Amino acid sequence: MRAAYITETGPAEKIQVDTLPDPIPQAQEVLVRVTAAAVNPIDTYIRGGLVAMELPLPLVVGCDLAGVVEAVGPEASRFRVGDRVWGSNQGLLGRQGSFAELAAVDEQWLYPTPDGVEDETVAATALVGITAHLGLVQEANLQPNETIVVSGGGGAIGSTVIQMARALDAHVVATTGSEESMAYCQTLGAEKTINYRSENLLAQVVEQVPEGADLWWETSRNVDLDLAIGALGLGGRLILMAGRDARPEFPVGLFYVKCCKLLGFAMFQASAAIQRKAAEAINDWLVKGKLKPTIDRVVPLEETPAMHRLQEENTLSGARTLRGKIVVKV
């Protein structure tokens, strides 16, 4: 099969797009003929060796995939040959990745693709959608009519969180970095938007949410805790899921006197059962049109190294040249 893989960790140039032996599905694995896969920042961290994890080598890169069941392992029972499926959480924790013509994936990490929803759509929704659901539902238990501030609403996670919070009937305020991105966040469902480059940002947030936010979702790798906690109301929650090397100052008094909660999570730590619950809700919202991933571009598998560079320029260097997900068509 054709695959994008590495034989050692390192920069994007380490990715080769070439032939590897076809995998044979073992035990509860399902062999998926991959049609679409999406790039996520974690793909680049794993490829770069920044995440301490067991890696089989050669390692096919990538977490997210969509495709059609080609064969099933001897103990697999959830899917049949010909079923359309999607999934995430591959290419890490010792598992092979998704950027290949074929991927042998444990059935616990696969979900049915609903009729009428395209493979590129589910591939682009996978990791960001499950992450948004884990945060909003599992971690923060967001309730209808609560107010959430999405810090960095224009990014891949932020834009998904905006849509999903609206699907959960919450009020959404988004902060983002440009007039154009503010308009984009509004099309996603944000009722109020704030340019985070404004002076007196906290005052602006407080003006928009005078009673204090119930939830602040931080997507940036450099959270300003005085801002985020300052914007919360009594009992407000703050979600952190990015910024591995960040060490911001933590305003202890502001936090505990308002009985705030700080919720950290990493999607890959969630159990398969919990991720499946997220996937079921995502499928429902995709069918109803409440969730629509923004896809920046669709490219062939051969462009994977260039796409890792593009993702890194945006995630790490703030290039702002991406609006939505990079999808690879296999």
Place this chain on the structure above:
Amino acid sequence: MRAAYITETGPAEKIQVDTLPDPIPQAQEVLVRVTAAAVNPIDTYIRGGLVAMELPLPLVVGCDLAGVVEAVGPEASRFRVGDRVWGSNQGLLGRQGSFAELAAVDEQWLYPTPDGVEDETVAATALVGITAHLGLVQEANLQPNETIVVSGGGGAIGSTVIQMARALDAHVVATTGSEESMAYCQTLGAEKTINYRSENLLAQVVEQVPEGADLWWETSRNVDLDLAIGALGLGGRLILMAGRDARPEFPVGLFYVKCCKLLGFAMFQASAAIQRKAAEAINDWLVKGKLKPTIDRVVPLEETPAMHRLQEENTLSGARTLRGKIVVKV
């Protein structure tokens, strides 16, 4: 009535012990003939004007009290004249305090004193006991066989948390500042103790809790977040309820990759209904001998100014001259 009160905020010398008019119980208030009251750090912060709160002046100081019902207001129904009662959460948020011969307290903040439990005991348990219960049960939902690290186990909060965590069938590791205090924490029920002045403190904690702690309760005003979060296991929780001016560095990656939760709370923000649940559990444990406050000394009302100074020397300046609560006998 005799009372310890201030007519303006300021240092401990602002406290006068003199005569004030007897309060008359209004609406749902209960007039308590106070027999014992206990000093808490928050008494000194409120007296000093460090907490922004509405204060009626003259303000009787103090939160905690125990005594006997002397009269009841026209709408009070929970207690009868002659009932023994205890309570906390007075002397703040616009309410008068407890360091007086008589206190008119809304019945929602009073609880029955169990037979066989002394007034000095319930007074000394009140705020620290409710705080420990709010944190362990309401906030952290501590489960049997979970492991908690109590950072500062020798203090008034820490010693109560140790006992209550043991009453909840958790495993308790206490850190404290001396050999003598380590022995004291063991008598309270700590299974393991660590001197927090040791070198390589994190390594010592990890040695005692190799799988990572489920809960870290920080009692110090200067939390070391690298230590506390570093000691947590996957999904571990960290309680913060002190350190108004602290601004420690927050290790974001360490926190979210382990899916940790940071739980802030201030006892005075909890509803009367939730505090009552805590008081019921406390009464049960007091009767069963599972909770026994350490009382450092019992002094007459006249010594209130000196006792505020003593409390401050310990809370703010680390004098380490207190082992347990200061109780005032009225």
